[in-house]
Amino acid sequence: MTTALDEATLRPLVPAVIGVLVRRGADFAAAEDAVQEALVEAVRAWPDDPPRDPKGWLVTVAWRRFLDVVRSEGARQRRELAVDSEPEAGPAEDADDTLRIFFLCAHPALTPASAVALTLRAVGGLTTRQVAEAYLVPEATMAQRISRAKKTVSTGSFDRPGDLATVRRVLYLVFNEGYTGDVDLAAEAIRLTRQLASLAQDPETDGLLALMLLHHARRPARTRADGTLVPLAEQDRGLWDTGLVEEGVDVLQAALAQDRRGEFQLQAAIAALHADARSAEETDWVQVVQWYDELLALTGSPVVRLNRAVAVGEADGSRAGLAALAEVDPGLPRHRAVSAYLHEKDGDLATAARLYAEAAALATSQPERTHLTKQAARLNQH
Template sequence: MDETLLRNLTPGVLGILVRRGADFAAAEDAVQDALVEAVRTWPSDPPRDPRGWLVTVAWRRFLDAARSDTARRRREDLVDGEPEPGPAAAVDDTLRLYFLCAHPSLTPASAVALTLRAVGGLTTRQIARAYLVPEATMAQRISRAKRTVADARFDRPGDVATVLRVLYLVFNEGYSGDVDLAAEALRLTRGLAAAVDHPEAAGLLALMLIHHARRAARTAPDGALVPLAEQDRSLWDTRAIAEGVGILQGALARDRPGEFQVQAAIAALHADAPTAGETDWVQIVEWYDELVRLTGSPVVRLNRAVAVGEADGPRAGLAALAELDAALPRYTAVAAYLHERDGREEEAARLYAEAARGAADLAERDHLTRRAARINARLRG
């Protein structure tokens, strides 16, 4: 049984049922029943048209459930008759599902969970393990999300930006449990980019490809974080980088810049440098200036301060940092790095230790603690 095929077909089938008038929860239940039947029968009797088969079986399961539920008798006009299967607008239906799962009435956490369940085809157990929460908790979250979007209708185009934001949130979760969320987000974004003619969808796909290409070099054998400047670049996936850069160039050529395109441009400049010392920091600062203009984000300004410190020297970076709120996440870690680059090691060690105490992520805490310990050992020696 080709599990990947089933997962790729699921959103299109679900989207068709929703378009035909099935409410989201009932449609999703019917599709799951069809998938179970596919797993049971396909190995011995594979269909010529897998997608059409799933649509037919899922729609029949939905009709059976609707007809047997007396509370839904008002839907007789919906269930009276069975549309013929056959080819349908798969891209359009899948796109509708992306928009539904990123509905503005959902919280970001619920939108992410529903997207992974409905569009990604993951089980509730897989999603729960990925987010390190009990399965019952995730099931409740998904059920609430389904109820929220049950009556949603699409009388106007969906918001691509919201869908992209949800996929970006999934990607940033990386890897946890038995589900590689970064790879899953990459797969879903590739599907979205193929479905919509939108430069920011291409920009996000390019960004994911370039970031994901560095994955093998991002951690040491003992699990410790390896900063970008210290990564073994021979471990980077050059094919993925080349694909991402090509997609990015096509998006930028349309002259409709957005934040994901700009982030991808910054990532591409890092990937293009043979060594960390050859990074074009001046151009990176220019792209950060554009990103600040587009977003106004304090986090972007924080990252820009690091780039300024590399392009114009650590004191220029510290001056840029001084303009920001010291309560920003990673502010103290950035200050520590810039002080270290400026040769003020005692202050850098103190700041690294302070940043480690406030780090929420264990791997980052260990990394910052090691930096502080390394400097202190140097000072003592």
């Protein structure tokens, strides 16, 4: 059994094991620490001696680690539940505990950054070092962030119902973080969302999974060899992962069939229309606008309004797109980039070049800045 196989086997078990320890009387912070130590031991021991019951093995080792800490700190509490005599939690309890751990890690008292970090540790089973590398911060900084987050959620009730919408937002934040470090956060977010979807039986969670799959399918075509961005209209669609596209569409259709539409389902419906088109020109922009109309009515989001202006420009022409853009706050990020695109589409190259340059100066990432600068330079050549 290889280390990679160990990690693939281990990580889905982490939240259920933490849940067992919490139910036995450990607070969340102590339980999570004990499970992390058990994971380290598992990676060391399993290649030579893989257990027949991986979850039972983790529960046993983690519980012993927890008791060792309790004893070393001088605690004299008597616990009636011994390690070897306690019956294993059944599948239904495992699922229930896992969902509660998702909820705890998305505790409303946590900042989004802390909720993401704790989710990756306690639900994803990543080490502090892996989380730190993914977010490009020192390991000590991440350790402090996770420690504070664990203390916060340890004061909460394990039996209190959680907020599924908050969990979804946390997972979407993970998905959008990128691919730094030795852990692909987008792939990890998809894995965790699959797990959540299987537990929650909720169409909006399925919609989030579909959205992730459809976006992730385009990843191979999203950047060039030199790291520069490739806009959607210019992407080589032959590089898109058709398997992920098909799965995303299937998940979305099943979610929409339940007629309980939410923000992620509507975003996924728009992504599916892009995935269905063989080229940007063949995109059903009229239907894209219709989905944006429904999404805007649901959320009132300025970002949705901005993206809708682009779709209107494609469906009804640049002038219509500019008119729709006039209703959007000009201080919104990407507003100048969208305005530049629509002005170029309308034939006003001088204005478009100026706006591309302004947008580049405001860009928050180097790939985006480079792309916008090249757009401005291209138009200035004319």
